[in-house]
Amino acid sequence: MAAETTSVPSSFTSSLREDRIFPPPAEFASQASIRSREQYDALYRRSIEDSDAFWAEQAQLLDWFQPFHTVLEWNVPHAKWFTGGTLNLCYNAVDRHAKGARASKTALIWEGEPGEVRSLTYEELHIEVQRFANVLKNLGVKKGDRVAIYMGVSPEIVLAVLACARLGAVHNVVFGGFAAHALADRMADSECRVLITQDAGFRRGQEVPLKSIADEAVERTPGVEHVLVYRRCGREVPMKEGRDHWLHEELAKVSSECPAEPMDSEDPLFILYTSGTTGKPKGLVHTTAGYGLGTMLTSKYIFDLQEQDVYWCTADVGWITGHSYVVYGPLLNGATALLYEGAPNWPEVDRFWDIVDRHKVSIFYTAPTAIRAFMKWGAEHVRKHSLSTLRLLGTVGEPINPEAWMWYHREIGHERCPIVDTWWQTETGSIMIAPIPGAVATKPGSATLPFFGVLPEIVTKEGEPVPPGHGGLLVIRKPWPAMARTIYGNPDRYQAAYWSEIPGSYFTGDGARRDEDGYFWLMGRVDDVLNVSGHRLGTMEIESALVAHTKVTEAAIVGRPDDLKGEGIVAFVSVVDGTEVDKSLADELKKFVAKEIGALARPDEIRFTQALPKTRSGKIMRRLLRELAATGDVKGDTTTLEDFSVVAKLKEKDEE
Numbered sequence: 301m302a303a304e305t306t307s308v309p310s311s312f313t314s315s316l317r318e319d320r321i322f323p324p325p326a327e328f329a330s331q332a333s334i335r336s337r338e339q340y341d342a343l344y345r346r347s348i349e350d351s352d353a354f355w356a357e358q359a360q361l362l363d364w365f366q367p368f369h370t371v372l373e374w375n376v377p378h379a380k381w382f383t384g385g386t387l388n389l390c391y392n393a394v395d396r397h398a399k400g401a402r403a404s405k406t407a408l409i410w411e412g413e414p415g416e417v418r419s420l421t422y423e424e425l426h427i428e429v430q431r432f433a434n435v436l437k438n439l440g441v442k443k444g445d446r447v448a449i450y451m452g453v454s455p456e457i458v459l460a461v462l463a464c465a466r467l468g469a470v471h472n473v474v475f476g477g478f479a480a481h482a483l484a485d486r487m488a489d490s491e492c493r494v495l496i497t498q499d500a501g502f503r504r505g506q507e508v509p510l511k512s513i514a515d516e517a518v519e520r521t522p523g524v525e526h527v528l529v530y531r532r533c534g535r536e537v538p539m540k541e542g543r544d545h546w547l548h549e550e551l552a553k554v555s556s557e558c559p560a561e562p563m564d565s566e567d568p569l570f571i572l573y574t575s576g577t578t579g580k581p582k583g584l585v586h587t588t589a590g591y592g593l594g595t596m597l598t599s600k601y602i603f604d605l606q607e608q609d610v611y612w613c614t615a616d617v618g619w620i621t622g623h624s625y626v627v628y629g630p631l632l633n634g635a636t637a638l639l640y641e642g643a644p645n646w647p648e649v650d651r652f653w654d655i656v657d658r659h660k661v662s663i664f665y666t667a668p669t670a671i672r673a674f675m676k677w678g679a680e681h682v683r684k685h686s687l688s689t690l691r692l693l694g695t696v697g698e699p700i701n702p703e704a705w706m707w708y709h710r711e712i713g714h715e716r717c718p719i720v721d722t723w724w725q726t727e728t729g730s731i732m733i734a735p736i737p738g739a740v741a742t743k744p745g746s747a748t749l750p751f752f753g754v755l756p757e758i759v760t761k762e763g764e765p766v767p768p769g770h771g772g773l774l775v776i777r778k779p780w781p782a783m784a785r786t787i788y789g790n791p792d793r794y795q796a797a798y799w800s801e802i803p804g805s806y807f808t809g810d811g812a813r814r815d816e817d818g819y820f821w822l823m824g825r826v827d828d829v830l831n832v833s834g835h836r837l838g839t840m841e842i843e844s845a846l847v848a849h850t851k852v853t854e855a856a857i858v859g860r861p862d863d864l865k866g867e868g869i870v871a872f873v874s875v876v877d878g879t880e881v882d883k884s885l886a887d888e889l890k891k892f893v894a895k896e897i898g899a900l901a902r903p904d905e906i907r908f909t910q911a912l913p914k915t916r917s918g919k920i921m922r923r924l925l926r927e928l929a930a931t932g933d934v935k936g937d938t939t940t941l942e943d944f945s946v947v948a949k950l951k952e953k954d955e956e
């Protein structure tokens with residue numbers, strides 16, 4: 301770990317020299333809910349110094365069935381927020397708006413990839429979510445049960461999520477790009493009884509056969525008793541008698557009244573799997589009140605949500621960004637949220653901008669990798685559209701390079717929209733570091749300052765504070781409401797992964813530095829987690845998939861800087877003696893990984909090696925491999941065998 305933390309990824313060195321500064325545009329600030337730096341500073345100070353009072357006050361933004369008696373019980377690393385209270389997040393996201401002035405306000409606007417558009421008002425959402433919840437009830441789903449969701453982006457996935465929340469069932473959404481094996485593992489680990497899926501989804505003009513992938517997964521997961529299938533594409537799919545049910549047929553049988561279950565503040569709301577440094581993904585558990593308040597408050601202030609906004613977060617619901625900022629955050633605030641099913645370049649590379657203009661999107665939140673793709677495709681495609689309704693832009697998922705930030709600012713924001721670069725994680729539940737757009741000046745490439753109640757610090761691996769300007773580990777010194785509470789079924793791993801590196805602090809796994817103005821600059825992961833197109837992938841997960849192939853004896857995965865994806869995946873592989881190594885084996889292995897985990901984990905390059913370079917204690921010398929992957933002049937597949945023995949001997953000293 302020591303050596304790892306000091307290495308700053310070379311692609312981010314440009315941000316170290318960044319000195320441009322963009323104050324909040326006056327017009328934006330004048331109507332924002334927090335409109336000056338002084339106001340932010342005062343609120344922040346109070347949130348840290350008098351945090352119980354601050355959070356007790358903010359918690360009034362939620363509707364409670366029964367008020368809480370204690371704001372926080374903190375027993376490192378176990379937090380309990382708002383104990384004694386009961387509430388329901390579906391009620392907070394839907395019912396309370398449906399009954400009031402927002403009843404006829406649009407809650408969701410959905411656009412399918414082929415072009416159809418559907419929208420639902422809060423009143424309609426209220427009816428639909430109750431019907432959906434009744435369908436789940438009929439399948440025997442009750443409070444505490446785990447329900448897997450494997451779907452594309454549609455109003456139905458939002459209904460599925462909210463229906464679970466309404467009943468107190470714990471949703472486990474698995475991204476629709478994951479393969480059968482990955483879905484099966486996640487359903488088995490979280491002991492799901494029910495799976496909600498769809499016949500197929502549209503992606504780049506193709507149908508993704510979600511139901512048949514789900515079938516393969518369910519075959520391997522005996523605990524799954526029922527599969528509820530949303531008919532999205534009208535595709536013929538085999539339905540297993542007694543196990544599989546069409547959603548539309550079930551909906552026809554139920555009433556539209558289903559009361560929201562009163563949930564304890566600390567009752568689990570969902571489990572979401574994310575990659576860690578071991579082969580097995582971690583099922584992070586988020587609970588009700590703290591998560592609800594965290595996502596609601598960050599959406600309100602960081603996106604400066606106003607009543608008339610049309611808000612669009614382009615993330616898939618299968619990622620934490622989709623949970624927090626497609627579903628819960630905007631709906632808890634009674635906002636109008638846009639959902640888009642498909643790819644940004646279908647049928648043309650200007651699809652997003654066409655959507656922005658047609659639906660009058662005012663807040664747009666996406667990932668740096670997407671911005672870099674738009675840059676590559678060319679500004680001329682963007683310039684065909686007015687984009688005049690946009691007033692705020694956001695980014696998430698990976699560090700944004702200043703060049704991409706400036707392009708976003710100029711070409712999409714027309715130099716008028718503040719950009720909020722939001723740093724956070726699956727584990728943190730809600731945004732942790734980001735500018736409050738009407739109050740905090742931005743610098744391209746910096747996530748700027750912490751959100752209320754968040755106390756980040758840069759430390760050495762011994763936990764000593766690092767002075768401004770120097771890189772170190774990013775830790776969080778205080779608990780915050782939306783923090784994950786545990787890893788499902790594995791509290792020891794929760795403690796070990798997040799609370800043992802720097803005792804008493806939450807260890808993020810990210811490297812960062814703070815500048816003289818107190819601004820945070822994120823520098824990427826310091827552990828064996830890759831960030832490919834804003835998606836987290838564990839190197840061990842891909843390695844385990846590779847060694848499951850009969851011809852592979854050993855594999856090591858490293859990331860290398862990639863202009864588009866942030867990081868690309870390079871696999872060093874040694875094979876069974878006598879195996880012929882050639883391009884076709886490399887292709888076979890790439891396909892194999894895609895089949896095992898999902899296309900997002902497909903290696904960009906396979907390099908065959910006699911043996912992997914290791915230290916005397918048997919640890920793979922990843923730093924050496926990373927260096928080779930990044931600087932190696934060999935482009936594309938390298939099917940020659942590499943002999944590491946010489947280099948390894950030379951390097952052994954530094955690694956140990």
Ligand code: 6R9
Nearest residue numbers: 696697698699721722723724725726822836
């Ligand atoms: C929300 C999300 C978390 C990891 C995190 C960090 C990277 C996310 C970032 C960022 C720099 C930002 N990350 N946002 N790095 N600047 N604005 O992406 O969650 O999928 O769990 O990934 O992503 O490395 O540790 P998750």
